[in-house]
Amino acid sequence: MKNNKCVFVLHPTGCSANAAMDALSYAAMSLCGNDMTGRGIMKAIDAANFFIDLAKSGSDEDDGISNMKLNKLLFFAQAISLQRYGRPLFDDPIEAWTHGPVVPSVYHTFKSNGRNGIPHTYGKVNRESMSAYELAVLVDTYQEYGRDYTAGYLRNLTHQPGTPWSQTKAGETISVNLIDEWAKVAKPSQRTQRHIPRTFINRRRNDHGVPVVDDE
Numbered sequence: 001m002k003n004n005k006c007v008f009v010l011h012p013t014g015c016s017a018n019a020a021m022d023a024l025s026y027a028a029m030s031l032c033g034n035d036m037t038g039r040g041i042m043k044a045i046d047a048a049n050f051f052i053d054l055a056k057s058g059s060d061e062d063d064g065i066s067n068m069k070l071n072k073l074l075f076f077a078q079a080i081s082l083q084r085y086g087r088p089l090f091d092d093p094i095e096a097w098t099h100g101p102v103v104p105s106v107y108h109t110f111k112s113n114g115r116n117g118i119p120h121t122y123g124k125v126n127r128e129s130m131s132a133y134e135l136a137v138l139v140d141t142y143q144e145y146g147r148d149y150t151a152g153y154l155r156n157l158t159h160q161p162g163t164p165w166s167q168t169k170a171g172e173t174i175s176v177n178l179i180d181e182w183a184k185v186a187k188p189s190q191r192t193q194r195h196i197p198r199t200f201i202n203r204r205r206n207d208h209g210v211p212v213v214d215d216e
Helices: 012-024 028-032 044-057 067-085 104-113 132-146 151-158 176-186
Strands: 094-097 100-102
Touching (some): 044 067, 044 132, 067 104, 067 132, 067 176
Antiparallel strands (some): 094 100
16 A cells, blocks of 8 residues: 555645646536436445445455445545535535544444455445446546555545544534535546546456546
């Protein structure tokens, strides 16, 4: 696990070379066509299952993904969705717990695993039911935060001054507006927003089991 990567999440000015990528942002409707219309918002457990499936399918996390790390990925996915598209990825509340942001419904689903890797998803992972918008957020979140960082490192990122967790009282819900405001400044994702072809689903993965998406 690498802990020395430039962290643009909390220090965007420190990675100015990536700032130009912001110019590539464009409206989500033009990105995904009608893929964001007429759809209900996804549940956090579906996003969690997606991350667990990726972690188990790759060689970099043979023991799976822990509950702590899973919940940090959900926080970053929510922030990235708000940063890019101005809408939350899921509507389950995120609370400020001792070790960072936590989605209680997801935490309690997998709490029997303790600190160990989660061996199985909660139900079936059906990528075909996910929109291109949802897939783009989930894939990029995992590629940026899931592969290289430990649960403890992600926890420390969320504990930095100025983060939504640091501005919320312990045990209270971290408001979507607070995450949105932070994400617009901190820019948790510097990746180009792109459309994910439907042919990508359930097909293309790299040697680590992570889906590969060609920029279009």
